[in-house]
Amino acid sequence: MAMQRCFATIQKRACRHFRSTADSVAGLAKAKEKIDGQSASWVSVLKSAVPFLLTAGAGTATWAFYDGLWVPLLRDGQTASEVELISKGLLPESLICWAAERLIAKEVVVLDGVVPPEQLRKIQEELQLLASRPGALQPNPKMKAGNMQIRTDRVCYLRDPSSFVPLETGGPALCGPELRWCHRRLRSTAAQLERGYAAAGSERNFLVTAWTQLAQYTEGSGFYKWHTDGLDGSWSGILGWYFWLQRGAVRRRSVTGILYLNEEDWPKSAGGALRCKAHAAVHRGPVESHPPITEILPKGGRLVLFDSHSVEHEVVSTNRDRWALTAWFHE
Numbered sequence: 001m002a003m004q005r006c007f008a009t010i011q012k013r014a015c016r017h018f019r020s021t022a023d024s025v026a027g028l029a030k031a032k033e034k035i036d037g038q039s040a041s042w043v044s045v046l047k048s049a050v051p052f053l054l055t056a057g058a059g060t061a062t063w064a065f066y067d068g069l070w071v072p073l074l075r076d077g078q079t080a081s082e083v084e085l086i087s088k089g090l091l092p093e094s095l096i097c098w099a100a101e102r103l104i105a106k107e108v109v110v111l112d113g114v115v116p117p118e119q120l121r122k123i124q125e126e127l128q129l130l131a132s133r134p135g136a137l138q139p140n141p142k143m144k145a146g147n148m149q150i151r152t153d154r155v156c157y158l159r160d161p162s163s164f165v166p167l168e169t170g171g172p173a174l175c176g177p178e179l180r181w182c183h184r185r186l187r188s189t190a191a192q193l194e195r196g197y198a199a200a201g202s203e204r205n206f207l208v209t210a211w212t213q214l215a216q217y218t219e220g221s222g223f224y225k226w227h228t229d230g231l232d233g234s235w236s237g238i239l240g241w242y243f244w245l246q247r248g249a250v251r252r253r254s255v256t257g258i259l260y261l262n263e264e265d266w267p268k269s270a271g272g273a274l275r276c277k278a279h280a281a282v283h284r285g286p287v288e289s290h291p292p293i294t295e296i297l298p299k300g301g302r303l304v305l306f307d308s309h310s311v312e313h314e315v316v317s318t319n320r321d322r323w324a325l326t327a328w329f330h331e
């Protein structure tokens, strides 16, 4: 509790200084100008550097400061073997080694049919209920911070058990048993991949966040611009160091796992494709390939896995509601 209060105080102070990472960078640049122009004392320069040091320090302590918000990313993460005690993963046993090998080769793994069609229908009923509950889905962190240019999805972070037990007020649980199944299976896929990597001679120890991200891209407006989920290495020098420290959890992302929860039949005309700058390794497809871009439709029951740092990707505008459940496996 004391720790939480301490972080809350830091958050308030830092937010007063910076509304976004861009502001923090601008603050630093200003401080440097002052040093260069010798127009300010070292005390004022150090004062400008305090929020910078706090956000960088907190990032390394597994919190992260993005877009004016503090995110407790890995605070209650679990090892892959702990996660696997609760549930099996989504990969069929026979494909575990194949998936790990393809990921090592920096390909995007695409696997259809990991959720049976009758279960998908029940999942969609649960999603409709969730979407109808006021406040259950929230604007994503970037939108909350006022940035509407990068991504427009609404999100809900699922946690086990709190998202799946009846509310204290007597209301029904936020999500039902089918979404819990998806949440658990997706997280446990980390343990399967660990075994696959070990068999391929490239040992990994994954840490899996307690939450998964359920995202809804709404009809006619949902998109997410080109990005990588980890650090893309485009900054060098002091800013490179800053982002490395500040993005404590993001730099530790290793594999991104996405499970699509839409209808099985998703036509190309519906838009909403995930486009990746990488080759795809497809087990039951099809996906469209226009090198260097692979276009993956968000068909229900489709699992997509890729390297969080190297695979640049975007979600193109969708013409129908589009649901995706995402987990990040950290190292």
Ligand SMILES: O=C(O)CCC(=O)C(=O)O
Binding pocket: 215, 224, 229, 258, 273, 274, 298, 313, 314, 315, 324, 326
């Ligand atoms: O939903 C998708 O297909 C990808 C979403 C994404 O890139 C992300 O949440 O980082």
Ligand SMILES: [Fe+2]
Binding pocket: 227, 228, 229, 313
């Ligand atoms: Fe992403």
